[in-house]
Amino acid sequence: MLRRGTVAAATQRPDITQRLLNGEQQLAAFSPEQHVKVIAGPGSGKTRVVAARVAHLIASGHAPESLLVITFTRKAAGELLQRLQELLGGAITARLRPSTFHSLCTNLLRHYRQHTHLPNFQVASEEDAAAMVKSILENAEFRKELGYFAGEQQDRKGKDEVTYYRKHISNIKNFCVNIERRSGAELIAQMAAAGRRLPGGDNSNITRRIAAMYDEYVARMAQQQLLDFDDLLHHCLALLLNNTEVRAAVHRRWRHVLVDESQDTNLCQFELVQALTSPSSSLFMVGDPDQGIYGFRGAKSALLAESFSQLYGPTAATRSLSENYRSREPIVQVAELVRRHGRLSSSIAASGRSRQPVVRLDTVVLMEARNEYDEADQVALQLRRWHEAGYVWGEMAVLFRAKRLVNEVYKKAIAAGVPCHLWSREEFFEAPEVSVALALLRCLVDPLRAGDSIRKRLVKKGSPVKVPLMSGLGPDSFDALATAVEAAAGSSSSSSSSSSSSSSSLGGCLLGDLPLEPSSEQAIATLHQYSAATAAGADSTEALQGLAAAWQPPAGAKKLTKKQAAAVDRLRGLVLLGRAAAAVSRPEEVLELLLGASGVRPELQAALEALQAKAAKQRLSSKDSEDLKKLRKRKGNLDTLLKLARNTRAYTESPVLGLDAAEPAANAAGLESGDGGESDAGVPNSSSSSSSSSSSLPLLQPTTGLPLLQQLYDYCVLQGEDDEDERDAQKVQLMTMHASKGKEFACVALLRLHDDAMPAIHKDDAGAGSDVLDQERNLLYVAITRAKEHCLMIWPGAAFSREAWREEPLEVSRFLKPVLSAVSRRQLPGVQQQRRCFIERE
Numbered sequence: 023m024l025r026r027g028t029v030a031a032a033t034q035r036p037d038i039t040q041r042l043l044n045g046e047q048q049l050a051a052f053s054p055e056q057h058v059k060v061i062a063g064p065g066s067g068k069t070r071v072v073a074a075r076v077a078h079l080i081a082s083g084h085a086p087e088s089l090l091v092i093t094f095t096r097k098a099a100g101e102l103l104q105r106l107q108e109l110l111g112g113a114i115t116a117r118l119r120p121s122t123f124h125s126l127c128t129n130l131l132r133h134y135r136q137h138t139h140l141p142n143f144q145v146a147s148e149e150d151a152a153a154m155v156k157s158i159l160e161n162a163e164f165r166k167e168l169g170y171f172a173g174e175q176q177d178r179k180g181k182d183e184v185t186y187y188r189k190h191i192s193n194i195k196n197f198c199v200n201i202e203r204r205s206g207a208e209l210i211a212q213m214a215a216a217g218r219r220l221p222g223g224d225n226s227n228i229t230r231r232i233a234a235m236y237d238e239y240v241a242r243m244a245q246q247q248l249l250d251f252d253d254l255l256h257h258c259l260a261l262l263l264n265n266t267e268v269r270a271a272v273h274r275r276w277r278h279v280l281v282d283e284s285q286d287t288n289l290c291q292f293e294l295v296q297a298l299t300s301p302s303s304s305l306f307m308v309g310d311p312d313q314g315i316y317g318f319r320g321a322k323s324a325l326l327a328e329s330f331s332q333l334y335g336p337t338a339a340t341r342s343l344s345e346n347y348r349s350r351e352p353i354v355q356v357a358e359l360v361r362r363h364g365r366l367s368s369s370i371a372a373s374g375r376s377r378q379p380v381v382r383l384d385t386v387v388l389m390e391a392r393n394e395y396d397e398a399d400q401v402a403l404q405l406r407r408w409h410e411a412g413y414v415w416g417e418m419a420v421l422f423r424a425k426r427l428v429n430e431v432y433k434k435a436i437a438a439g440v441p442c443h444l445w446s447r448e449e450f451f452e453a454p455e456v457s458v459a460l461a462l463l464r465c466l467v468d469p470l471r472a473g474d475s476i477r478k479r480l481v482k483k484g485s486p487v488k489v490p491l492m493s494g495l496g497p498d499s500f501d502a503l504a505t506a507v508e509a510a511a512g513s514s515s516s517s518s519s520s521s522s523s524s525s526s527s528l529g530g531c532l533l534g535d536l537p538l539e540p541s542s543e544q545a546i547a548t549l550h551q552y553s554a555a556t557a558a559g560a561d562s563t564e565a566l567q568g569l570a571a572a573w574q575p576p577a578g579a580k581k582l583t584k585k586q587a588a589a590v591d592r593l594r595g596l597v598l599l600g601r602a603a604a605a606v607s608r609p610e611e612v613l614e615l616l617l618g619a620s621g622v623r624p625e626l627q628a629a630l631e632a633l634q635a636k637a638a639k640q641r642l643s644s645k646d647s648e649d650l651k652k653l654r655k656r657k658g659n660l661d662t663l664l665k666l667a668r669n670t671r672a673y674t675e676s677p678v679l680g681l682d683a684a685e686p687a688a689n690a691a692g693l694e695s696g697d698g699g700e701s702d703a704g705v706p707n708s709s710s711s712s713s714s715s716s717s718s719l720p721l722l723q724p725t726t727g728l729p730l731l732q733q734l735y736d737y738c739v740l741q742g743e744d745d746e747d748e749r750d751a752q753k754v755q756l757m758t759m760h761a762s763k764g765k766e767f768a769c770v771a772l773l774r775l776h777d778d779a780m781p782a783i784h785k786d787d788a789g790a791g792s793d794v795l796d797q798e799r800n801l802l803y804v805a806i807t808r809a810k811e812h813c814l815m816i817w818p819g820a821a822f823s824r825e826a827w828r829e830e831p832l833e834v835s836r837f838l839k840p841v842l843s844a845v846s847r848r849q850l851p852g853v854q855q856q857r858r859c860f861i862e863r864e
């Protein structure tokens with residue numbers, strides 16, 4: 023139970039938090055019950071209520087560190103922090119660390135590593151996981167065993183085989199719990215029993231292949247101590263369930279668990295929430311079952327809607343919010359018609375404030391364009407109209423179901439002078455210079471398994487980023503070296519002959535007997551040797567050369583040419599130098615050192631300066647101008663990465679609490695006593711609370727060391743698919759409907775609302791039943807409700823068909839038909855229908 027007296031005292035104060043909330047929101051945020059779920063529609067202030075609940079708990083005397091706030095994406099965590107900053111000020115907010123499920127699990131697994139059976143695990147990026155599947159598929163033995171005939175692909179419609187298996191492995195992990203020590207066949211049977219069909223239905227051959235791939239993948243990942251994103255959740259759940267000491271320590275640390283966007287939790291995440299919550303801690307879950315859009319990943323909105331109350335029964339409260347503050351009335355009405363399959367009555371209404379029209383343009387326009395080209399023209403035109411009416415570009419968004427559907431609009435909008443920013447997944451982390459920097463970082467934090475990264479990122483042929491460190495060693499000689507060192511080391515562990523698999527263990531072989539945990543004398547000697555060499559005029563890569571000379575070279579190195587051997591020496595020197603530096607330097611300093619010593623930064627700087635000098639003397643050719651632009655962007659990206667490194671401690675959660683440490687003391691000093699710890703409005707002011715915290719909490723905040731670098735590396739690898747790049751707020755944002763979740767824009771254009779694009783049913787899901795259709799309906803509902811003032815909903819009446827080689831008519835989305843009928847019956851004021859397509863329909 024929350025302390026009722028404190029709650030009452032806090033809610034009686036006319037504080038800033040209260041003034042920002044309506045009656046229903048206050049009831050939810052200040053609920054005295056121990057377990058509360060808030061179920062409410064879009065724009066009703068759910069995220070605002072989570073922020074208010076956090077502020078309220080802190081104002082009631084709970085230490086910020088005792089709150090565990092879970093959001094679905096890092097972007098959502100950032101947005102929540104921004105709101106909290108406004109409510110609580112910077113110093114208190116700095117002590118809050120909203121986490122995603124994945125980052126939380128990674129940190130717990132790292133911190134309590136000695137209690138897991140994979141103490142030295144490394145997070146496998148999507149790329150690592152795909153590489154693993156690929157290496158399995160390249161194994162002729164494995165294919166033969168599964169009855170593949172020569173040249174056969176699993177997915178004959180041309181879809182990438184690796185993606186196909188990755189998706190099914192992930193599905194198995196998403197739809198099942200207790201996956202440990204259970205075979206693919208058993209888990210697939212469990213899924214089937216729960217009504218989740220696999221592609222091919224009862225085709226035992228397809229099922230057998232997926233099961234066999236699953237087993238092989240799981241075995242190889244475990245052998246290399248790699249955890250993919252799904253594994254992080256399962257392993258963390260197992261850690262908490264199997265270890266009472268760890269669970270107790272976690273319960274002592276976090277007394278209040280708050281989960282935003284709970285409709286998207288899958289079974290494993292829901293069980294994690296339960297495991298993180300002790301009988302005496304509070305749980306606050308917020309969500310909207312109608313906005314559940316990740317059913318394909320195993321998310322189940324019923325967990326919030328039903329299981330929550332079943333589990334927490336009599337102590338649980340359910341709150342709802344019924345006013346939509348975001349969207350004007352016609353937008354809310356159209357969205358409700360979609361959600362309620364055409365029924366007009368609604369449980370959510372636009373708030374009075376949002377009913378005021380801002381400019382005299384229709385609020386919702388439903389438009390049937392002639393074809394896809396006309397659709398693109400109309401979208402570009404509408405964006406310009408909104409702009410002329412006074413909206414800035416950054417207040418507009420174009421949303422689409424799949425990226426391939428937006429190409430035409432993007433081209434036309436740019437041609438019409440509309441500045442556009444097309445969101446792309448992981449754009450920043452996939453930039454070549456950032457990938458190279460991360461591969462260098464991997465060499466430091468995980469040298470034994472860095473082989474794949476070295477091969478793919480540092481010795482890659484034709485890479486746009488030069489890595490002087492490795493010059494003299496190309497991919498072919500690298501593979502030859504891999505084979506030689508493995509043979510010399512007598513390695514018989516790998517069952518595969520693929521280069522990918524052997525290069526994974528190559529990292530270890532390359533190091534020879536290099537000390538990975540150098541003594542402080544060794545570390546200081548290494549650092550001195552390097553700085554003496556650079557001071558004497560050696561360039562950075564030359565200075566690396568002799569560092570590892572005192573230790574045995576790797577087995578097989580004798581067969582290398584002089585140039586190849588030099589590259590290997592430099593790499594060994596880099597590992598030695600980096601690990602020595604890590605002990606005494608901050609993450610950003612180590613990263614800067616890696617970029618400098620590897621020659622990446624000097625090479626980039628020299629190329630940039632050469633072009634800038636040329637530009638000062640003469641007009642650059644278009645190729646040179648383009649190159650200059652790219653080099654500047656590369657430099658900017660490396661600076662951004664260094665900035666991330668500088669903030670490592672600010673964004674990484676540190677659940678650093680020893681198993682025997684005391685419970686974090688309530689941060690009562692100055693908060694409840696009114697001894698100067700409150701601002702006029704009753705909100706705890708930042709300076710007083712920050713001073714009271716550090717002494718009361720045994721949280722470790724290291725400033726140097728490999729664990730911090732590991733956190734930085736984890737942060738970069740855990741880049742989720744929804745954490746898309748959003749760096750140019752001055753432009754119209756073009757993004758998928760999925761990525762738009764949780765966001766809002768003054769004006770929104772929704773594209774391609776025809777029946778085979780919305781709903782989009784993948785062939786694998788064709789027989790999966792109404793769930794899949796419901797998810798698509800929810801997705802459209804989410805997309806419409808991102809709009810505050812205006813919404814254009816458009817679809818082409820016809821499109822060119824490559825199969826028929828002519829223009830074929832298209833049907834409007836089935837979800838919009840009830841809306842069109844309501845418009846024709848004049849039931850929707852503020853909604854206008856336009857038809858530019860005059861194809862005769864049967």
Ligand SMILES: Nc1ncnc2c1ncn2[C@@H]1O[C@H](COP(=O)(O)OP(=O)(O)OP(=O)(O)O)[C@@H](O)[C@H]1O
Nearest residue numbers: 042043044063064065066067068069070347348764
């Ligand atoms: N009481 C209120 N007074 C004024 N504005 C409010 C109030 N509550 C919420 N808002 C505003 O309404 C908008 C939607 O709020 P919020 O993002 O918290 O809703 P949500 O329920 O989380 O939305 P969704 O689920 O659709 O993402 C925001 O711009 C927010 O500032």
